[in-house]
Amino acid sequence: MGGTITGEHGVGVEKIRQMCLQFRPAELAQFHALKAAFDPAGLLNPGKGVPTLNRCADYGAMRVSRGQLPFPDLPRF
Amino acid sequence: MNAVAHPDRRADVLAALASVRPALAVVAEPERLAAFETDAYIQHRATPLAVALPDSEDQVRQIARALERLGVALVSRGAGTGLSGGAIPDPDGVLLVCTRMRRVLAVDAIARLATVEPGVANARVTEAAAPAGLYFAPDPSSQVVSSIGGNIAENAGGVHCLKYGLTVHNVVGLRVIDGEGDLLELGGEALDSPGYDLLAVLCGSEGNLGVITGATLRLLPRPEATETMLAAFGTVKAGAEAVGAIIGAGVIPAAIEMMDRVVIDACERYMALGLPKAEALLLVEVDGGAEETAETLAKVRGILASCGATEVRVAKNDEERANLWKSRKGAFAALATVMPDYYTMDGTIPRRALPEVLESIYALGREYGMVIGNVFHAGDGNMHPCIFYDSAKAGELERSEELGGRILELCIDHGGTITGEHGVGLEKLKAMCLQFREGEIAAFHDVKRAFDPAGILNPGKAVPTLKRCAEWGGLHVRGGRIPRPDIPRF
Numbered sequence: 001m002g003g004t005i006t007g008e009h010g011v012g013v014e015k016i017r018q019m020c021l022q023f024r025p026a027e028l029a030q031f032h033a034l035k036a037a038f039d040p041a042g043l044l045n046p047g048k049g050v051p052t053l054n055r056c057a058d059y060g061a062m063r064v065s066r067g068q069l070p071f072p073d074l075p076r077f
Numbered sequence: 078m079n080a081v082a083h084p085d086r087r088a089d090v091l092a093a094l095a096s097v098r099p100a101l102a103v104v105a106e107p108e109r110l111a112a113f114e115t116d117a118y119i120q121h122r123a124t125p126l127a128v129a130l131p132d133s134e135d136q137v138r139q140i141a142r143a144l145e146r147l148g149v150a151l152v153s154r155g156a157g158t159g160l161s162g163g164a165i166p167d168p169d170g171v172l173l174v175c176t177r178m179r180r181v182l183a184v185d186a187i188a189r190l191a192t193v194e195p196g197v198a199n200a201r202v203t204e205a206a207a208p209a210g211l212y213f214a215p216d217p218s219s220q221v222v223s224s225i226g227g228n229i230a231e232n233a234g235g236v237h238c239l240k241y242g243l244t245v246h247n248v249v250g251l252r253v254i255d256g257e258g259d260l261l262e263l264g265g266e267a268l269d270s271p272g273y274d275l276l277a278v279l280c281g282s283e284g285n286l287g288v289i290t291g292a293t294l295r296l297l298p299r300p301e302a303t304e305t306m307l308a309a310f311g312t313v314k315a316g317a318e319a320v321g322a323i324i325g326a327g328v329i330p331a332a333i334e335m336m337d338r339v340v341i342d343a344c345e346r347y348m349a350l351g352l353p354k355a356e357a358l359l360l361v362e363v364d365g366g367a368e369e370t371a372e373t374l375a376k377v378r379g380i381l382a383s384c385g386a387t388e389v390r391v392a393k394n395d396e397e398r399a400n401l402w403k404s405r406k407g408a409f410a411a412l413a414t415v416m417p418d419y420y421t422m423d424g425t426i427p428r429r430a431l432p433e434v435l436e437s438i439y440a441l442g443r444e445y446g447m448v449i450g451n452v453f454h455a456g457d458g459n460m461h462p463c464i465f466y467d468s469a470k471a472g473e474l475e476r477s478e479e480l481g482g483r484i485l486e487l488c489i490d491h492g493g494t495i496t497g498e499h500g501v502g503l504e505k506l507k508a509m510c511l512q513f514r515e516g517e518i519a520a521f522h523d524v525k526r527a528f529d530p531a532g533i534l535n536p537g538k539a540v541p542t543l544k545r546c547a548e549w550g551g552l553h554v555r556g557g558r559i560p561r562p563d564i565p566r567f
Contacts, residue, residue: 002265002266003265003266003267004265004267004269004270004271005271006269006270006271007267007268007269008268008269010271011271011272015271018271019271019272022270022271022272023262023272024260024262026255026257026259026260026261027261027262027263027272029259030255030259030261030275030527030528031272031273031275033526033527033528033530034273034275034278034524034527035273036523036527037520037523037524037526037527038520038523049272049273050272050273
């Protein structure tokens with residue numbers, strides 16, 4: 001419907017899986033790049049808010065566009 | 078700035094642009110490139126290798142991919158009305174001009190949203206929304222020509238941002254091609270969206286982080302009533318104090334603009350408007366529901382009187398309102414009658430510091446023996462001191478820039494900033510070293526790398542390198558130590 005998975009409660013651990021549906025891989029990669037910019041060692045609240053691309057691939061929930069699975073080279077399951 | 082590119086490089090770039098499908102409009106002849114060599118910061122210019130005029134987001138994506146591969150700079154722009162040089166081309170790069178992508182794709186009256194391409198002029202959005210009784214609130218003075226993409230990249234303001242916010246507060250969604258040629262959809266039609274707020278990061282990023290290829294804009298209903306008044310004051314101080322008194326009383330006017338004697342005289346000379354004889358004029362506009370607006374008008378009139386206004390004129394109709402605004406809207410044209418050249422600054426200060434900072438600005442003018450006029454967005458503390466000079470006289474341009482730098486330092490000393498709405502671009506790179514400490518500038522570079530690992534997007538603009546700050550000697554010195562003593566200087 002063009003909406004979002006969270007209005008005001010945040011993602012945390014609860015909606016991490018739905019983040020794979022909301023965003024495409026390039027967007028998730030951008031979130032990770034930005035986190036790396038502020039937190040190069042990855043110490044700040046790891047594993048929350050934004051899922052890893054691997055995790056999205058494992059859930060099989062990545063957006064498939066133009067009949068292609070994104071990042072087919074990522075190991076899954 | 079006009080370096081001659083290696084001929085092979087130029088050929089590679091032209092070949093890359095020629096490979097874009099569907100075929101792309103490209104300008105590469107020197108005489109036609111001349112039209113693109115500057116924006117509205119005309120003190121500087123440069124000729125790009127080529128200008129690309131895409132019609133679609135997919136062409137932008139292909140261009141970014143190709144240039145990333147070649148490691149060639151990509152400077153994007155809209156109408157080129159930017160005042161700080163953010164859209165001046167890179168002599169070794171491609172200038173991407175978005176003005177062909179100028180459609181209003183949809184106006185949704187229920188959601189009060191407009192979906193547009195980046196090259197559409199700001200005023201065109203309001204035209205498209207008008208049949209639904211809606212409008213797009215941000216109104217930079219350049220709105221008849223300046224594009225939405227450029228407004229977003231500069232986080233443009235305008236006379237009504239006091240009440241209705243800057244561009245960032247009126248954009249809910251963005252489509253962006255980043256420095257690797259990836260499409261990012263940021264924000265959305267909901268009030269909040271999950272993940273980091275990259276939409277806000279992109280607003281005001283001056284082409285450093287991505288090329289804006291589409292935007293979803295918030296539309297507002299036209300207010301039921303608007304009242305506009307002009308108040309005259311015998312001293313600048315009294316006018317400045319009235320600004321604080323109005324806000325302090327809990328009123329948020331749609332706009333509070335201020336003009337001093339230099340500007341009033343110039344407007345009279347240029348437009349013969351019959352303005353009151355005064356040292357300072359305040360133009361105050363209030364809007365909202367009919368009863369609320371009438372009540373606010375009475376309240377503001379009372380405050381203006383108690384602050385020593387010698388005269389208050391209230392517009393009786395739209396024609397009179399347009400006349401009151403004429404002085405403000407035409408002021409910068411009128412200022413051309415004062416001296417051959419002027420340099421407009423764009424610092425901000427906290428409102429409460431307005432009387433004191435204005436005094437200090439006039440004192441600096443006397444110190445440099447230069448005339449300064451002030452016409453600005455007083456309500457949000459966004460100053461636009463205009464320094465008058467004659468570029469035909471040796472050293473005057475440099476003196477105006479030095480005085481401008483002193484004014485920006487003054488703004489920072491009062492807890493303000495070096496730019497309110499015009500951006501950093503090339504113009505205020507040096508002042509950025511004063512505004513931010515080293516860790517903050519490093520964070521800007523880290524964020525840029527996240528969007529643009531190859532560093533092709535508008536390089537050398539908006540954020541200075543730490544090395545440059547060290548050379549200028551402008552980095553904050555804390556605890557008696559020079560920051561980063563390891564950086565080579567001079």
